[in-house]
Amino acid sequence: MSSSAQSVKKDKNWTSRLRKSTLETMEPQDLLPDNQPAYVASWIYVFGVLTIASLLMLITTGLILTLEGPSWWHISSVGHFFNSMHLWSVELFFVFMVVHLWGKFWMAAWRGKRTATWVTGVLAFGTSIITALTGYLIQTNFDSQWIATQAKDGFNAMGIGAFFNTLNTGQAILLHVALLPLVVGVIVIWHILLVRRKGVVPPIDNDSTIEGGAF
């Protein structure tokens, strides 16, 4: 069988299919670049990186908060400090993310087959909001009690409250500490791999005939 006939034939090997659709779509230089297109020179690019940095800070301070359990921060000044770090990292995380989002909008950064990058960004935004809500629910103080009793009506109204019960603190703790950060993490890694694979979107050119729609 000639090699061309072989390449036309659909690859049935799962392993080589996975390798081709992942590792072989990127070169080491794409993944860890030491240079960038000359147009990648703007303050706006900093916000994506700052969002990742805030997420790393959130994971770190969150892990520290797990060490002595949910009540630790109410009684220890060290615990309270890390709670503050966790809170302010969330606030920074969202500020940076929203600037990043609108930056990418005004750059029409979905051009040139980058729709999936945009969509994974929106997914990251949505899951981050739900993760933050569960975080507010597990403060185990007055604010969390109040938010739980208010938010339940919204979820109940959609038929979701029967399964995600905001009044069930144990459930909220497990979602916030285990499941949701994992989901956000996977989406963010996916988002960034897409960016690295495609390369940074070039500027919108004056006379470009290619408006480059979604695809």
Added chain:
Amino acid sequence: MVMKVDPSKKWTGPVRPYDIIKEGVIAVVVVAVLAGGLSLLFSSPDDKAVTLKSWSNNNAADFVVTATGELAGTTTSAGYGAPYNHAGNGPTLGPLKLQDWVGVHIPVDPANDFVVKPLLMLNDGNATAAVDTWNAATVDQQTKWASSYADALGKSGGATSVADAKNQFGPVPGMVSSLLGMAKTGALDGALTTSETPLPTDFTKPLLFLADSEGYFADMASKQHLSGDQWGVMNETGSWPGQSWLWLFSFWYQVEPFKSSGNADTLVMTLMGLLTLSLALFPFFPIIRKLPYKIPIHRLIWKKWYARKL
């Protein structure tokens, strides 16, 4: 010369040096310093959690009114419907009755769960006798007793009990005052959290009971600008920033037609779901995806690049 670029092709034009790892490390340090500085300057809020014990000790009259309301079936949770009970209908979206369709998944029967069953745990002769009288009566009779007592309490101007001059409250005053005593010691908190499992992680019952309070729980929240009509859940206690990213969600509750709609929760949740979906679909919307071309903010973003070419 202005280059025509195909954004889907790999860039072959000029490049500049860049160190992705160094930039990442610097970003982490910057965020650590910012978050650390903000934490040292502003700390974070922590208003103590409330309990049925703190409620009954701080505002006994409100506790008594709410407990009577549970027996009369007039509180929010007593008339809630799914997923807690069959006592009411949830909000709808046209023919969609999402809340009602899921049915009762987290059964809560406020009169029994918040008042009757805890009183039986008390092992107190008077309380048990009152509950026996209550249980032996018809539902109509029970409602009559509890409603008349609720009226009398309402007219009393903040009393924690009213004498039964016309013999129309049945066992209700006895039940409610026993429950008040129980709540004041903290025993009711234990009774409600351990009713399902011995090691509680679920606070559905005490929180639903607390949320029925208008004079204590809701009052504390509105003093902290946390009520729905005060942009509710996006705020924090004190003057700390809360979930400001929920601003659009909170916004809808402040305006018509949502503000006065009984279906506001379903309407706003659906609307936000659709808006989020639209955000994901921006690259497909003909008008929206042209906006970045029409309003040339990109000239500002890539200022250096455009300057260089001209």
